[in-house]
Amino acid sequence: xxxxxxxxxxxxxxxxxLKIQSRIEELPDTDDEGVPFPGKGQIPLNRPASxxxxxxxxxxxxxxxxxxxxxxxxxxxxxTAECLSYLTxxxxxxxxxxxxxxxxxRRKAHADFLRVTLxxxxxxxAAMDASRPWLFYWTMAGLTSLGEDVSGYRxxxxxxxxxxxxxxxxxxxxxxxxxxxxCTYATVLALTCVGGLEVVDRTAMWxxxxxxxxxxxxxxxxxxxxEDIRGAYCAMTILALLNLPLELPQDCAARKTGLNSFxxxxxxxxxxxxxxxxxxxxxxxxxxxxxxxxxxxxCLSILxxxxxxxxxxxxxxxxxxxxxxxxxxxxGGFAGRTNKLVDACYSHWVGGCWSLLQAxxxxxxxxxxxxxxxxxxxxxxxxxxxxxxxxxxxxxxxxGYHTCYSLAGLSAAQNHYHYHTEESPTTxxxxxxxxSASRPxxxxxxxxxxxEEDRVRLVHPVFVVPMEAVERARLQFEKGGL
Numbered sequence: 001x002x003x004x005x006x007x008x009x010x011x012x013x014x015x016x017x018l019k020i021q022s023r024i025e026e027l028p029d030t031d032d033e034g035v036p037f038p039g040k041g042q043i044p045l046n047r048p049a050s051x052x053x054x055x056x057x058x059x060x061x062x063x064x065x066x067x068x069x070x071x072x073x074x075x076x077x078x079x080t081a082e083c084l085s086y087l088t089x090x091x092x093x094x095x096x097x098x099x100x101x102x103x104x105x106r107r108k109a110h111a112d113f114l115r116v117t118l119x120x121x122x123x124x125x126a127a128m129d130a131s132r133p134w135l136f137y138w139t140m141a142g143l144t145s146l147g148e149d150v151s152g153y154r155x156x157x158x159x160x161x162x163x164x165x166x167x168x169x170x171x172x173x174x175x176x177x178x179x180x181x182x183c184t185y186a187t188v189l190a191l192t193c194v195g196g197l198e199v200v201d202r203t204a205m206w207x208x209x210x211x212x213x214x215x216x217x218x219x220x221x222x223x224x225x226x227e228d229i230r231g232a233y234c235a236m237t238i239l240a241l242l243n244l245p246l247e248l249p250q251d252c253a254a255r256k257t258g259l260n261s262f263x264x265x266x267x268x269x270x271x272x273x274x275x276x277x278x279x280x281x282x283x284x285x286x287x288x289x290x291x292x293x294x295x296x297x298x299c300l301s302i303l304x305x306x307x308x309x310x311x312x313x314x315x316x317x318x319x320x321x322x323x324x325x326x327x328x329x330x331x332g333g334f335a336g337r338t339n340k341l342v343d344a345c346y347s348h349w350v351g352g353c354w355s356l357l358q359a360x361x362x363x364x365x366x367x368x369x370x371x372x373x374x375x376x377x378x379x380x381x382x383x384x385x386x387x388x389x390x391x392x393x394x395x396x397x398x399x400g401y402h403t404c405y406s407l408a409g410l411s412a413a414q415n416h417y418h419y420h421t422e423e424s425p426t427t428x429x430x431x432x433x434x435x436s437a438s439r440p441x442x443x444x445x446x447x448x449x450x451x452e453e454d455r456v457r458l459v460h461p462v463f464v465v466p467m468e469a470v471e472r473a474r475l476q477f478e479k480g481g482l
Contacts, residue, residue, distance in 0.1 A: 052088050053371060056330050072339050079341050082394045083331050086379040093384040100449035102378050105410070105456070107146050109388025110403060114142045117400050118153070130173035133164065133186035138400035140193035144466045145407035145456045154194040161187050162199060169201065169208025179208055180222045185234035188241055192469050197242065203482045206244045209235055209262065210252035217265025228282040229273050232266060233295035236302040237463060240429040241470070243477035263303055270296050271313040277338065278318030290326055290336040291349040293319065297356040298462045302432045305421060310360035320357060324367055326350050331380065331393075332372025343392045344381040344402050347373055347409020348464065355412060355461040359419035370413040371448045377406050377413075378454065411459040414440055414450065432462045433474050 054060055067073055085091040095103035117139045121128075128135065136157060140150050164171045164187065170179025171187040184205075191197045212220045212231065219231035239246070239262055246261045248254055259265065272284045273296060279288025280296040300309040310316060326334045326346065334346035354368055381402070383389045389398025390406040420434045437458040445451065458467045 053375070055332070055369075055372065056088055075341060079393060079395075080330060083342075083376075083380050086394060087330060087332070087375060089379070095382065095384055098449070098451045098454060100446075100451075102375065102449045102454075103382060104451070105378065105454040106382050106388055107453070109383075109386070110390060110407070111143055111146050111148050111388075113383075113387060113389035113398060114139045114146075114400060114403060130177060131183070132174050133161065133171060133183045133190065135400060136161070136190040137186040137193075138404035140190045141459075141465055142400065142404040142407055144193055144469070145404075145411060145459055147457055150194050154196045157190060157194050158196040158199045161191065165199070165201060166208075167201075167204065169204035169206070178222055180225070181212065181219065181231045181234040181238075182221060185237055188238050189463065189465050192241060192463070192465050192473050195469070195472055197473060197476060200242060202242050202244060202477075205238065205242065206482060207249050207252075209238065209244070210249035210254065213248060213252060213254040213259070213262055214269075215254055215257035215259065217259075217267075217269035226283070229270065229280065229292045229295045229299070230282065232270060233299040233302075235262070236266075236299050236429070240302050240432045241463065241473045241477075243428065243474075243480050245480070245482065246428050267300065267303060267309060267313040270299055274314055274319070278315065278320075278322035279338075280314075280319070287337060288322060290323075290334060290346045290353075293323060294349045294352050294356075297353050297360075301356050301359070301462050302429055305431045305434070306356055306359040306419060307362060307421070310356070316357065316360060320367055323350055323353055323357075327368055327372065331376050332369060332374075333376035333380075334373070341393070342376070344377060344390060344409070345392065345405040347377055348405040348412065351409040351412045352461060352464070355417035359417070373409060373413045374448050374450060377410055378450075381406055407456050408459050408464055410456045412461070414448070414455055415458055416440070417461045428480065433470065435461055435467070437461075437467055 067077070086093065089101050092103065095106070098104050117135050140153065140157070143150050161171060163175055164173070164177075164183070166172060166179045168179065170181075171184045172179055173183040177183075188197070188200065191199060209219075211223060212235065214220060214227055216227075218227045218229075219235040220227045221231045221234075238244070246263060248260060248262060270280075273281045273286075273292065275281050275286075275288040277288045279290075280293040281288050282292050296314070297306070297310060300306065300313060303309050325338075326336070327350075328335055328342040331342040333342040333344060334350040335342055336346045336349065351368070351373055354366070357367075358364075377390070380394050381390045381392070383391055383398040387398065389400075390403040391398040392402050396402075416438045418436050418438065420436060439455075440448070445455075459465065460467050460470045463470050
């Protein structure tokens with residue numbers, strides 16, 4: 001805080017700061033780069049790198065984070081201190097800078113970092129034995145976000161996951177392990193990226209999903225495991241991408257309770273996970289969490305059109321208020337829970353919620369700061385030096401998880417997603433396939449301080465894999481059946 005106050009020697013009020021920030025420079029009628037034209041002197045210049053955006057100005061920053069002496073406040077102050085010099089561009093970490101003074105997206109370095117995960121891993125990775133499919137998904141999704149062609153990994157990935165598939169359906173996290181919704185979800189998405197979904201035993205998968213469907217409408221993560229919002233989103237993703245029948249298997253336990261479809265009571269169960277804060281918990285009575293908000297919104301967006309299901313089953317105003325409060329100041333990224341610190345992974349888990357909510361409300365206006373998120377990811381979350389990869393925050397190390405979801409968050413911030421209500425259904429769960437995306441305008445890119453080199457590919461707002469990979473899966477299983 002002291003350093004910020006020292007920076008504002010001659011600018012004491014917010015009004016003074018904004019007046020200086022927004023003034024229009026007078027330009028000569030001619031210059032060396034073009035022919036003069038009327039009104040040219042009224043065009044504002046691009047913001048110089050030395051001028052920070054409004055939320056990083058001392059007069060604005062001083063409105064937040066009153067020191068109350070708590071442990072939470074101490075942690076926040078430490079995080080702010082480690083981020084501030086990067087956010088204000090006083091320390092560029094020797095990263096190459098774009099036209100606006102922000103670090104370029106280190107495309108090649110991040111791709112190289114992700115590819116290392118596909119090779120022999122050091123001993124500490126033994127702790128990830130039950131999460132092997134996640135390593136595949138984070139790598140494939142991250143590489144495709146960077147524009148890399150992953151089709152060359154198709155046969156290798158298919159052969160790697162075959163032993164993880166159980167005869168009773170679904171995929172385990174490692175060899176000889178029980179099927180689990182999270183591992184199955186990650187496997188299906190990784191295979192979607194490379195075009196290798198034919199390795200999946202769809203009939204066995206359908207039967208296994210019937211076993212984890214619960215009488216109250218939700219899904220368990222595995223047989224005998226916990227029932228939570230992850231299970232609902234993972235199961236619906238698998239059902240949609242593989243175009244499995246929505247009718248429950250005749251011999252599954254949920255049938256005996258009166259349910260007939262995988263979608264029966266699902267919306268009501270998701271509704272029960274919304275908390276008094278407005279956010280979404282993993283299960284009823286639990287604490288609201290950013291990742292569970294995305295799981296709930298994406299699940300409902302698969303169930304039917306988002307403008308139909310989300311307003312029906314969720315209090316949208318309360319949810320928007322909670323999600324907006326998760327965008328931290330001054331970092332610009334997102335936290336995952338109330339009174340928690342910024343973390344790059346929530347660039348997707350919370351940042352990815354906004355396109356779904358815009359489709360639900362049909363609102364053209366942003367209720368979050370795209371510029372803030374982009375600035376945080378490019379300045380604070382890219383690992384400097386030769387290694388590459390993206391990290392939670394500057395004091396942490398990069399890993400595949402944060403790299404994948406940081407890039408997905410960049411896609412959410414840099415692009416626009418549109419839901420098309422006029423499209424004719426072509427699959428049982430057709431709503432998830434009615435999305436298109438568009439690039440930012442030149443004016444938006446200038447506002448967000450990015451160049452073409454800093455953009456990532458379009459990531460599907462529901463399935464979090466490339467848009468074209470989702471369309472390929474739709475066409476592959478268009479006929480349905482088993």
